Amino acid sequence: MPNPLLRIEHLDVTFDNTPVVHSLSLTLQAGETLAIVGESGSGKSVSALGMVNLLPSNASVKGERWLGDTNLANLTESEWNAIRGNRVGFIFQEPMTSLNPLHRVGKQIGEALRLHQGLRGEAARQRSKALLEQVKLPRPDELLDAWPHQLSGGQRQRVMIAMAIANNPSLLIADEPTTALDVTVQQEILALLRELRDHHGMGMLFISHDLNLVRRYADRICVMYQGRIQEIGPVEQVFQHPQSDYTKALLAAEPEGRPQDIEQKAPLLTARQLSVSFKRPKTSLFKRQPPAFVALQPTDFHIAPGETLGIVGESGSGKTTLASAVMRLVTSQGDVTLGSDKLSALTGDALRRHRHRLQMVFQDPYGALSPRMPVFDIVSEGLRFHYPHLTTEEVAQRVKQTLHEVGLPESCAARYPHEFSGGQRQRIAVARAIILEPELLVLDEPTSALDRTVQKQLVALLRDLQVRRQLSYLFISHDLAVVRAMAHRIIVLKDGEVVEQGPCLEVLSAPQHAYTQALIAAAHLTS
Structure with missing residues (x-):
């Protein structure tokens, strides 16, 4: 087995002396997708944020963290800034709060390209357009000039994905990357992420509550509950032969039943x-309003x-x-x-x-x-x-x-x-x-x-x-x-x-x- 791309040993996370993640240990190989699943509050996102030093100041992170040969536990803030967005891409769970409402989409994607690749002007715009096309967004030229609030939740999520893969990272941490997407686009996006993973040899840490997606797109699965790993192993092994009681309960849970029948009454x-229409932004002062x-x-x-x-x-x-x-x-x-x-x-x-x-x-x-x-x-x-x-x-x-x-x-x-x-x-x-x-x-x-x-x-x-x-x-x-x-x-x-x-x-x-x-x-x- 080659040296892992990511190695985490005994990761502990506390907030104001309250422990929320306990002795988490895992490895991720290049070209592999490891899914972390568990109920809300189980520590999935906190663990991922702690790995790359994105937790608030009242959080304490202990344990070994390695990205290839780089010891992540001893990096300065400037060294972290050189890694995040470059060697490590992050797709956040809530795209509206992750996108700057005061900047157009094109500027925000271009910022990552400028900081890590030195691309500016037309070169950055063309690369940004190509990224939007990669994540299956229609009318990329229009979207580059749009504000985040003008996009749907799913469109904002795909913009975040485009930003995360802009610099071809070796590690992609995807925190609920398809939460806001319909089922058809979910498949397109995850197929795209798998294609990018295979093409670049990228490792992917995939955080999700959607077990159907996990089963289809992950190689291994890590089940968490109350900040602790319940079990970890190949996807099919865990799905077919779960060992922990919590995993069994998680696999059995699915919305069921039907709403109660109603009487025919006058509409509420x-x-x-x-109908709703929105004005399109002008791309130039001298062009007509579209x-x-x-x-x-x-x-x-x-x-x-x-x-x-x-x-x-x-x-x-x-x-x-x-x-x-x-x-x-x-x-x-x-x-x-x-x-x-x-x-x-x-x-x-x-x-x-x-x-x-x-x-x-x-x-x-x-x-x-x-x-x-x-x-x-x-x-x-x-x-x-x-x-x-x-x-x-x-x-x-x-x-x-x-x-x-x-x-x-x-x-x-x-x-x-x-x-x-x-x-x-x-x-x-x-x-x-x-x-x-x-x-x-x-x-x-x-x-x-x-x-x-x-x-x-x-x-x-x-x-x-x-x-x-x-x-x-x-x-x-x-x-x-x-x-x-x-x-x-x-x-x-x-x-x-x-x-x-x-x-x-x-x-x-x-x-x-x-x-x-x-x-x-x-x-x-x-x-």
């Missing part, structure tokens, strides 16, 4: 001819009380745009009616008075949570705004009860978002939404950052909340297994246009449109 929410980009074609749909309408489609298909239009977070055309109130005609204070009736859980929970506020203030902020008559004790009691409902202990109320895993932050976002007791909850990829065991728990929680509170859901997801467990009806979007819609089980079992058929085939969805 109705959208008629809802035509607007139509993100959502005129669309009609309704949601009944207690019903879940699922929205599925590839990244950039218009799912989040549709949700934002319903929430009046983007400028749109058409009518949106909630009950007897025409939301599309309301502005200012009149619209704000209805905000508590419909709430949204965003795709990127870290970007949606203020890093300067503790969890108590985050969850209670809307409550204090919409119900100012509540006493301090009443607010505290509601926060405690809501945190309990989403599976978080009362003790987390005093902590800040950066102290939680991605899945835990998602549950905080759900708590912030449901504490207002809305009639409609818009859920934008609410399970994308969660491992399968927590996905199953959250799906059960959302269904239970729906029955007890008669909640209606607009549920956006690329995970068809979760959609099947949650939705009564689904709409399939492609390029901003509805290509198919109908009862959930009918569409998933007998899809009529070729695109829907391709989505289901890529998801390996079984009946």
Whole structure:
């Protein structure tokens, strides 16, 4: 066996004297993919960040770390800067918070090329364009001039991948690299990463909660729980003959069941001819303004009380745009009616008075949570705004009860978002939404950052909340297994246009449109 590309021995990570990773040891060979799996908060991301010195100042990292012949434990900050982004590429879990909102996409990719390859100007732009093409992004010239907020979650994730592979690293650490991507693009991206790995002899550390992807694309698997390795070995060996009880439970977990049947009632929410267009940026002062980009074609749909309408489609298909239009977070055309109130005609204070009736859980929970506020203030902020008559004790009691409902202990109320895993932050976002007791909850990829065991728990929680509170859901997801467990009806979007819609089980079992058929085939969805 050749010397490993990466060797970690007895890695310990503590935050303010609280241990979170215990004696982690692993090796990674060049050309190999090692997957790290485990539930949210198990230490997967913290271990990877600790390996390359990207943890905050209150973290302590001990143990041996070697990248080839380089001892990573003894590097200066300038030496780290020469390695990160060059010999080591990192795809972060949350692309919106990893991309600078004040710089265009082309400048951010070009920065890595300038720092490590000395490329500038047109040479950097052409290389950046080629990288966007490599990660299957359409219209690369336009995207180079776009701002991060103008891209979908999946598009931002692919920009992060392009930045990570820009300098052909020998080690690529991919922390949930396909979290925001639909199933068809997931396969394209992971096939691309495998192709790059094989071509360059690159080693890949692949952190994921998607066991189907791990099984298809990893060579070995490391299972973590509460900061400790439960077992490690070849993928097929672990999947077919798991040794630890935790691994067995993890492999058996998958969203199951169906939402409760609903009575036929007048719609709670109705959208008629809802559409969204965005102005394209001018590429030159002297050129004409290009035509607007139509993100959502005129669309009609309704949601009944207690019903879940699922929205599925590839990244950039218009799912989040549709949700934002319903929430009046983007400028749109058409009518949106909630009950007897025409939301599309309301502005200012009149619209704000209805905000508590419909709430949204965003795709990127870290970007949606203020890093300067503790969890108590985050969850209670809307409550204090919409119900100012509540006493301090009443607010505290509601926060405690809501945190309990989403599976978080009362003790987390005093902590800040950066102290939680991605899945835990998602549950905080759900708590912030449901504490207002809305009639409609818009859920934008609410399970994308969660491992399968927590996905199953959250799906059960959302269904239970729906029955007890008669909640209606607009549920956006690329995970068809979760959609099947949650939705009564689904709409399939492609390029901003509805290509198919109908009862959930009918569409998933007998899809009529070729695109829907391709989505289901890529998801390996079984009946």
